[in-house]
Amino acid sequence: MLKNFFITCSGVDKNLIENCSNGEQNKYAGIGATVFFTAVMATIAGSYALFTVFDTIFASIFFGLIWGLLIFNLDRFIVSTIKKSDSKWKEFLQASPRILLAVIIAIVISKPLELKLFEKEINQVLLTEKNQMTLENKTQIAEQFTPEIASINSEIEDLKQEINTQEAKTNALYEIYIAEAEGRKGTKLLGKGPVYKEKRDKHDASLLALNNLKKENAEKIKNKEADIATLIENQKNYESKTQPIIANFDGLMARINALGKLPWLPSFFIFLLFLAIETSPIFAKLISPKGEYDFKLEDNESAIKTWVKQQVDQRNQLLQADIAVNKKVYEDIATEEEIYAYKQKMARDLMKLQADSFYKKQQKML
Template identity: 65%
Template structure:
């Protein structure tokens, strides 16, 4: 039962193969088994690859099954269409396109399995890429907010500088009127005279301006700091909203790109393994000598080709004979007086009808 199934997978003529030896049947059963298990591997590989895209088990299995059946059909077609010829060069020429197709199929099958085998290493590469993308994203978003925040900080610094300058001026006026009272500067008269009172008034006025300036600038600084806090909060929110996009950067293309950043040698050996599996039935057919099945199949094809050639030649002879018979019949009919008279009578009737029709048309045109 299993052997019959694998023979079906090989694309060989099961009825013809039944007339061959057990060894010949086992050979084609082995070829069919290779085709079948290659399709199974294609199903597994494509299902995993599609799972990284759809993130749904049932959808991935459904489309993976379709892909596996497609690969099975292609492999079966490739193997069944390679036939033994009289020379190896003829066999190789007919196998070249099929080998190229087998290489393409091997690449398509091996890549998803490579991603599964090196999943941990790929995840590490993706983690490093995500970290780099996170930092780059923060820097890029910061370019939108940093200039605004720096401008606000400069305004705060200017307001604080203005307060400090006014405070220094007020302190200087304070030192002046104190020194005047102590007699260490100004008029150098000890006591609180008119000059002291004048300088004290200047200081008090400057102190009142300083207090008013502090109150006004403090309100401005508080407003500016509130704006800075709002910008910091908005920046953090934008970074938080964009982070899930970066965290979701693990699709099929991202994993293939990450796989290409790993050392190429292990992936290359896995590809060679699948290439050997995919091309093994073709290579086996090329290297194997012409067997019993090939001889019988060639005999069947030869019989069919001969029968078709005979039919074509018979049709040509029938056509030529029929043409000669028809020519002879019409030549004999030329001498038949009765047929001549009948055709003459019909021709006269046709001419009368044409003349009457022409006459009626002319009369209508004159009215």
Template identity: 65%
Template sequence: MFGGLLIFNLDRYIVSTLKKSDKKINEIWQATPRIILAVIIAVVISKPLELKIFEKEIDQVLLEEKNQLTLQNQEQVAQLYAVEENAFAKAIQELKTEVQNKEAEVNALYNIYITEAEGTSGTNKLGKGPVYKEKREKHDAALADLNTLKITNAEKIAAIELQIATLQENEATQLASSQPIIDNFDGLMARIEALNKLPFLTSFFIFLLFLAVETSPIIAKVLAPRGEYDFKLAEREDLVKSWVTQQKAQQEILVKTDKELNNRVYADIAEEEALYAYKKKMARELMQQQADAFYKKQKGILG
């Protein structure tokens, strides 16, 4: 309501202050800034209406942008934690590979002492002799190391997996904390940008409608011939102008007359002997007082 009254009175002021002239070029020159102002008003008025009319379409555009922002945010957050996650995954794989290599070594030692007992390799003697015993002990020692390695690496893997879980929890927390920002991405500027992504023609026609409404009174005023109001306004302005000119002339005459009177008064006073004698007396007393004061000051300095 207030905005409508404000714009109405502003339009009324723009039209009422446009004066008719004998030359159309002068009227066009007067109308130019008013037309520019009318264009600005049309933009200001049409934009909120466009936002309301195309609200559903704007919401759809904003939804797509929010989804895109969500995906981008997920990718960016994932990149922040990717280095650490890859390092942890690599560490786990190295621990598993170490166990696998140790298992392969134990299996190889197992095959060696079994074939030694069967007499198919090594000494090629059937039975469990000293060589078999030596190879069996070597296998058993490697098997014990394997079991210890499995326990140790399992603990290390569990610790790393715990770190990975903590890292993933932090990642999820960061995503959850940033998501409300994306969800609230529907402010005025975001809606205007979304509106600009819609087909231009429909929005442009709405702007043209308000532009025509705002500029038509000014254009009609420029094209219309002089009317009764214009003649009365010109007459009133001439009357005020004449009165101001008269007052200014009278003021100048008063100032000039007052100046001449002052000159004559002071000229007459300057010729009076009594005034001359009085000023002479006062000047003499002033000079005497200055001389006495100077003497006292010098005497005080000399002691």
């Protein structure tokens, strides 16, 4: 039963192979087994690749089975369409497009399995890339908020500097009126005279202005610091919103790119393995000599071609004979007086009808 199943997978004519020797049947059973197990590996590879896309096991298995059946059908078609001939070069030319297709299929099958085999190494590469992307993302977001924060900090420094300037001015006025009272500067008269009072009033006015300025600027600084805190909070929120995008950066394309950054030699050998598996049925048919099945298939196809050619030739001969007979029949009819008299009578009646119709038309017009 298993042998019959693999023979069916090889795409041979069951009616012909059943009458062949056991060795011939085993050869095609081996080819069919290769086709079948290649499709099984394609199903596994396709399911894993689609799992990285859909992230659901049932959908991945369903579409993976469809992919495996597609590969099975392609491989079976490739193997079944290769015909043995007396010229090896002709056979190779016949198989070259199929070999190219087999190479493409081997690449498609091997890549998802490589992703699974090197999953840990790929995850390490993706982790490094995610960390780098996180740093770059924070830098880019910071570039959006930093100029505004720096501008507000500059305004806060200006407000503080304005207070310092007014405070220095007030301290200077304080020193002036104290020196006047002590007689060290100004009029150099000891005591609190009119000049002292004038300078004291200037200091008191400056001190009042300083206190008012401190109160106003403190309120402004508080508001601006609140604005900075809001901007920093917005920056963190924006980072938290974009981080899940980076965290989910592990899809099929990202894993393929990460695989490309790993050493190429292990992946290349895996590809060669699948290429050997995929092309083995083709090369098995190319290098094997003509077998019993090939002779029977060639005899069967030759008989059909001969029969079709005979049928076409017979139809051509029948057509030529029918044309010749028809030509002779109509030539004989053309010389008969009875036919001539009948057609003359019909033409005379037709001309009468035309004359009557013309007369009636002219009469209506008048």
